[in-house]
Amino acid sequence: MNGALLRITMFLAVSAFCLSSMPASALADAEIGAVIKARLADKKLSNTILGALAYLEDRQVRPRTGERSCEFDSSDEGDGCKTLLSFNIPFRENLGLPAPKKIKAHNRSGEWASYIHFMPNKLGFKGRAPASVQDSNLFMTAFIAYPLFLFDESALPEPKRHINSILHLAMKNIQSFKREDAYNFWAVLPGCRSDAPRTGPFNIEVTQLEMLAGAYLNPKFEKIFALLARGQQTPPKYWLERCLNLKENKTGADALFNIPNDADDTSTAVSFQLMYNARFPASDVKPDFAALEKISQFRDVDREREDGRDGWKGKGTGAYLTWMKDESQPVFDRPEIGVVPLGVNNVDVVVNSNVLFAMALTGRKDLPGYQDCVNLILKAAEKHAWPEAGLYYPQNMIFPYTASRAYRDGSAREPEMKAAMQRIMRDLIVAQKDWGEKNPTRRGAFPGGDDKSDHLASALAVTTLVNIGRQNAVEAGLLKEYDQAVFSGVQYLLNQAIWDKPKNPETVGKFKTPGDKCATWLSGLFFAASFWDLAHWRSQAFTVAMVLEALTKYALAYDCDDVPACYRKLKLN
Numbered sequence: 415m416n417g418a419l420l421r422i423t424m425f426l427a428v429s430a431f432c433l434s435s436m437p438a439s440a441l442a443d444a445e446i447g448a449v450i451k452a453r454l455a456d457k458k459l460s461n462t463i464l465g466a467l468a469y470l471e472d473r474q475v476r477p478r479t480g481e482r483s484c485e486f487d488s489s490d491e492g493d494g495c496k497t498l499l500s501f502n503i504p505f506r507e508n509l510g511l512p513a514p515k516k517i518k519a520h521n522r523s524g525e526w527a528s529y530i531h532f533m534p535n536k537l538g539f540k541g542r543a544p545a546s547v548q549d550s551n552l553f554m555t556a557f558i559a560y561p562l563f564l565f566d567e568s569a570l571p572e573p574k575r576h577i578n579s580i581l582h583l584a585m586k587n588i589q590s591f592k593r594e595d596a597y598n599f600w601a602v603l604p605g606c607r608s609d610a611p612r613t614g615p616f617n618i619e620v621t622q623l624e625m626l627a628g629a630y631l632n633p634k635f636e637k638i639f640a641l642l643a644r645g646q647q648t649p650p651k652y653w654l655e656r657c658l659n660l661k662e663n664k665t666g667a668d669a670l671f672n673i674p675n676d677a678d679d680t681s682t683a684v685s686f687q688l689m690y691n692a693r694f695p696a697s698d699v700k701p702d703f704a705a706l707e708k709i710s711q712f713r714d715v716d717r718e719r720e721d722g723r724d725g726w727k728g729k730g731t732g733a734y735l736t737w738m739k740d741e742s743q744p745v746f747d748r749p750e751i752g753v754v755p756l757g758v759n760n761v762d763v764v765v766n767s768n769v770l771f772a773m774a775l776t777g778r779k780d781l782p783g784y785q786d787c788v789n790l791i792l793k794a795a796e797k798h799a800w801p802e803a804g805l806y807y808p809q810n811m812i813f814p815y816t817a818s819r820a821y822r823d824g825s826a827r828e829p830e831m832k833a834a835m836q837r838i839m840r841d842l843i844v845a846q847k848d849w850g851e852k853n854p855t856r857r858g859a860f861p862g863g864d865d866k867s868d869h870l871a872s873a874l875a876v877t878t879l880v881n882i883g884r885q886n887a888v889e890a891g892l893l894k895e896y897d898q899a900v901f902s903g904v905q906y907l908l909n910q911a912i913w914d915k916p917k918n919p920e921t922v923g924k925f926k927t928p929g930d931k932c933a934t935w936l937s938g939l940f941f942a943a944s945f946w947d948l949a950h951w952r953s954q955a956f957t958v959a960m961v962l963e964a965l966t967k968y969a970l971a972y973d974c975d976d977v978p979a980c981y982r983k984l985k986l987n
Contacts, residue, residue, distance in 0.1 A: 446971050446974060449971040449974055450969065453969050453971065454969055458908050459904075459908060459965060459968075459969060460969070461927060461928055462907075462908055462911050462933050462965060463966055463969060463984070464925045464926065465911065465913065465925075465927045465928075465931060465932055465933025466932075466933050466934075466959075466961060467565075467576075467577070467925050467962065468916065468921060468924065468925040468927050468930075468931070468932040468933070469916075469932035469933055469934050469955070469958050470558065470562070470580065470955060470958060470962070471576055471577075471580060471921055471924060471925070472916040472917055472918055472921040472932055473485065473486045473527070474486065474525070474526055474584075475488055475522065475523055475524065475526065475527065476488055476523045476524070476583055477491040477492030477523065478492065478918060478920075480493055481493050481495055481496045482495060482496060482917070482918070483495065483496055483498055483510055484496060484497055484498055484519035484521055484548060485498070485510065485527045485548070485917075486527065486917060488522070488523045489519055489520045489521050490520070490522075491523060495519060495521070496512075497512075497513040497517055497518055497519040498510030498511060498512065498513060499512075499517075499545065500529055500548060501544060501545055501546075502542040502543065502545070502546060503539075504539050507542055507936070507952075508529065508546070508937075508954070519548060519616075519617060520550070521548065521550050521616065522550050522587055522601070523583055523586070523587065524555060524583035524584045524585070524586050524587025524588075525550055525555045525584075525587050526554060526555065526558050526953060526955035527548050527549075527953065527955065528548070528549050528550075528551065528554045528951050528953035528955070528956065529546035529547060529548055529549065529951070529952055529953065530546060530547045530549050530615065530950070530951055531543035531949065531950045531951075532546075532547075532948065533642065533947060533948065533949075534950050535864075535947055536642060536947065541864075541865060541866050541867065541950065541952070543950075547615065547617050547618060548617055549615050549616075549617070549951065550600075550601065550615070551591075551599050551615075552587075552588055552591040552597060552599060552600075552679045552682065552683060553678070553679055553682060553941065554940075554951075554953055554955075554956055555587045556584070556588055556682045556685075557682070557956065557959065557960075558584075558953075558958075558959040559580065559581060559686070559959070560686070560689075560959070560963070561959050561960075561962045561963035561966060562577050563581075563689050563693060563979070563980050563983075564963070564970070564979065564980060564983055565577050565966075565985075565986060566983040566984065566985040566986065567986050568985070569986070569987045570986060574924075576924050577986075578694075581690065581694075582694075584686075585686070585687075585690050585699055588683050588686055588687075589699070591683070592683075592702075592705075593613065593675050593751070593752075594675070594751060595675075595704065595705060596676075596680045596708055596709075596738050597675055597676075597680040597682075597683040597702075597705060598613050598673065598675050598676070598679060599613070599673060599676060599678075599679050600613040600614055600615060600671070600673070601613065601616070603616075605665060605668050605749075606619075606620035606667070607620065607624075607666035607667055608665040608666070608749070610664075610665050610749040610750045611750055612665070612668045612669075612671070612672040612749070613672055614668075614671035614672065615671065618671070620667050620668055620670075621667075623667050623670050623671070624658070624666070624667035627654045627657070627658060627667065627670065628658070630651070631651060631654055631658070647946050647947040647948065648945050648947060648948055649756075649944070649945055649948065650756075653756055653757075654670075656745075656746075656757075657669045657670055657753075662746060663746040663749075663753075664746070664749070665746070668749070669746065669753045672749060672752050672753050673752050673753070673754075673755065674737045674738055674739035674751055674752030674753070674754060675738045675739075675751070675752065676736055676738060676765070677709045677712065677734050677735065677736060677737075677738060677765050677766075677768075678762070678765040678768055678769075680705050680708070680738065681706065681768045681769040681771065681772035681773075682768055682772070683702065683705070684701050684702050684705060684706045684776065685768075685771055685776075685824075687699055687700065687701045687702060688701040688775055688776055689775075689980070692980075701776055703778070706772055706773065706781075707778070707781060708738060709738065709769055709781075710734070710781045710782045711738075712735040712738050712739075712740075713733065713734055713735060713782065713783045713786070714727070714729075714730060714732060714733050714761050714786075715730060715732055716730065717729075717730075717741075717759075718742070719741065719759075720758070721756075721758050721759065721760035721761075721805070723802075723805055724760050724761045724762070724803070724805060726794075726797060726802070726803055727761050727763075727790060727793070731761060731786055731789070731790055732786030733761050733766050733783060733786050733789075733790040734761070734765065734766050734787055735759040735760065735761060736759060736761070736762050736805070736806075737752075737754045737755075737760075739751060739752055739754055739759075741754055741758055741759040745757035755944050761790070762803070762804055762805045762806055763794045763799065763800065763803040763804055763813055764804035764807045764812055764813050764816050765804075766787045766790050766791060767817045767819070767820050768816055769787060770784070770787045770791065770817075770820040770824065771816065771819050771823065771824040772824070773824075773826075774820060774824035774825055774826035775823070775824040775825070779826075785828075788828050788831055791817050791820075791830075791831065791834050792831070794813065794834075795833075795834035795835075795841075796833075796834075796837060800813035800814070801813060801864070805944070806941060806942055806943075806944070807940070807941060807942070808863060808864035808865065808939060808942045808946050809862055809863065809864070809870065809874070809938065809939050809941075810845075810860075810861055810862050810863030810871055811860060811862065811863075811870075811871045811872075811874035811878065812940065814841075814842060814878040815875075815877055815878050817831075817834060817835075817838065817878075818835060818838065818877070818878040818881035819881060819979075821835055821881065821882070822881035822882070822883070822972075822976070822978060822979065823881070823978055823979035825978050835881075835882045835886055836882075838878065839879065839882045839890065839892065839896065840890065840892065842860065842878060842879060843892065843896065843899050845860055846858070846859070846860050846875070846899050846902070846903065848861075849861045856868060856906070857902065857906070858872070858902035858903050858905055858906030859871070859872045859903070859906050860872045860874075860875035860876075860903065862938060864939060864942075864946065865938050865939035867938055867939075868938075869907070869910055869938055869957050870936075870937070870939070870940065870956070870957045870960055871938060872903055872906055872907055872910075873907060873935075873957065873960035873961040873963070873964045874960055875903060876900060876903040876904060876907065876968070877960065877964040877967060879896065879899055879900050879903070879973070880900060880964065880968055880972050880973040881972070883972070883973055883974075883975065883976050884897070884973055884975075885975075885976060900968065903964075907935070907961050907964060907965065908965075910935055911933045911934070911935065911961075912933070912934050912935060912936075913928075913931040913932070913933055913934075914931060914932055914934060915930075916930070916931070916932050933958070934954055934957075934958055935957045935958060935961055936954070936957065937952040937953055937956070937957055938952065938957050939951075939952055940953065940956055966984055967979070970982045970983075970984060
C-alpha cells in the first residue's frame with residue numbers, strides 16, 4: 415500500500431465513522447463530514463499526522479535488536495543499550511556522544527526520553543543546558559501516549575496495530591510507578607544512605623547530589639555559587655542543611671529527590687487507566703479508584719502553614735494539595751513514603767486541572783473538593799494567574815491546555831468551567847496576535863513564557879482552542895478571531911515540522927510517510943523543579959505528542975462541536 419492510498423483509505427474511514435456517530439444536537443452530520451473531508455484532503459496535514467505517529471513509534475523505549483542509543487533502546491532488557499551522553503549546541507539538541515565505560519544509562523520500556531537541564535537559563539542556550547540528563551518518569555509517558563487514543567486500528571490485522579503495541583508498553587510503564595497506595599513521579603529505588611526505599615531519577619547518583627550539596631554549603635565555594643545563583647530561583651541553604659543533617663534526617667542525601675506520591679501523577683495514571691480499559695476492555699488493567707479517592711484526603715483546608723508561592727489563591731480554598739503526605743507530621747518521618755520538599759505542601763493550579771480531569775472522566779464529581787477545584791480554576795483564569803499559579807509548570811500554555819482538557823475531554827462542564835474557557839480563549843487570541851506582531855516570522859505561533867521556543871506552546875494553545883470550541887466563540891462574539899487563531903496555529907505547526915529519517919530500521923514502512931520519514935518539532939519546556947531555575951524538563955517526544963493531538967483533533971473537526979475526546983477517532987486502514 416503506497417502513501418497516497420493510505421491517505422485515501424484513512425479519509426474514507428474517518429468520514430464514514432463521523433457521519434454515522436454525530437449527535438443530532440451538534441452540527442448536522444453532513445456539515446461535520448464535509449469539514450473533515452476538506453481537512454483530510456490536505457496532504458500536508460494528513461502526512462504530518464502520520465509522520466508524528468512514526469516518530470513516537472520510532473522513539474519509544476523498548477528492547478531492540480543490538481545495542482542502540484539509550485534514548486530509545488531499553489537498558490535492562492534484551493541486548494541492553496549504548497550509553498550516550500546528551501549534549502546540546504545552538505542548532506542541535508540531544509547530541510548523543512559515547513559515555514565513559516563506568517557510566518551506564520538506565521531507562522524503562524514503554525517511556526519516551528525526557529531530559530533534565532540544570533540551570534539552563536544561566537548556563538544554556540535558549541533554555542537548553544550544554545549537557546542534560548535522560549530521565550524516566552510517569553508523567554511524560556502518560557501525556558505522550560494520551561493522543562494515541564484518538565486513533566482506531568480495528569480495521570487493521572493484529573500485526574499492523576502499531577499504536578496498540580505502543581499503548582500496551584506505555585500502560586505497563588505507568589503501572590510501574592505505583593508506590594504503596596498511589597503513584598509517584600519517579601520510580602521507587604533502593605535507599606543509598608539508609609535502608610529506607612526512595613524515589614529519584616535513574617541517572618543521577620545520590621553520591622553526586624551529596625557532593626554538590628556539600629560544596630554549595632561550603633563557605634570556601636560561596637562566591638562561586640553566589641555567582642551562579644545570581645538572579646536565579648534556587649533552593650534555600652537551610653533545606654539542604656536539614657536534609658544532610660543525619661541527626662534530624664537519618665536518610666541523608668536520599669531525601670533530596672525522595673518525593674512523596676502526588677495528586678498530579680496519581681490522577682494522570684488513573685485517567686490513563688480508564689481510557690486504556692475502555693480501549694482494551696479484556697485487559698486486566700482497571701482504573702485505580704482507591705488511589706483517586708485518596709487525593710481528596712489532602713486539601714487546602716485549615717492549614718497552619720503556607721508555601722508562599724501560591725499566595726494568589728488565598729487561604730482555605732478547599733482545592734487539592736500537591737503532595738499526598740501529611741505536612742503536619744515531622745518532615746523526615748516515614749521516609750519510605752517520601753519527604754515533602756521544603757517541608758510544606760502547596761496548591762498548584764495545573765495539578766488541580768489534572769485532578770479535575772480524572773475525577774470528571776471517571777464520574778467521581780462527588781468527591782470532596784471537586785467544586786472547590788472548579789472554583790480555583792475559574793479564579794486562576796479570571797486573575798490570569800498563570801503560569802505562576804502552576805508552581806511546577808513554567809510553560810505558559812500548560813494551564814490552558816490542562817484546564818481545557820478537563821472541560822472538554824473529561825466533561826467537567828460546570829458553568830464556572832465554561833466561564834473559565836471563554837476567558838482563556840480571549841487571552842489566547844490576544845497572546846497569539848501580540849506574539850505575531852513582535853515576531854513577524856512566527857505569525858500563528860503562541861508564546862511559551864519561560865520557554866523561549868514556541869513549538870510546544872503553539873501545540874498546547876491550538877489544542878486548547880479546539881477543546882474550547884466554536885460555540886463558546888460564538889457566545890463570546892469572537893467567532894472570526896477564533897477561526898483565524900485556530901487555522902493560523904495549525905498552519906504554523908505544519909510549516910515548522912522537521913522531517914528526518916527514523917533511527918530504527920523497523921520503523922520504516924509502518925505508517926507510509928513521505929520518504930518513510932518521521933516528523934518532529936523542537937523540544938519545549940514542560941516541567942520544572944520547585945525552584946524553576948534549578949532544573950527544567952524538556953522532551954522532543956512530548957512536543958511531537960502535543961502537536962499530534964492538536965492536528966488530529968483539528969482534522970476530526972473537534973472545534974466544530976462539543977463532543978468529548980475519542981467520540982470521533984481517526985480510523986487507520
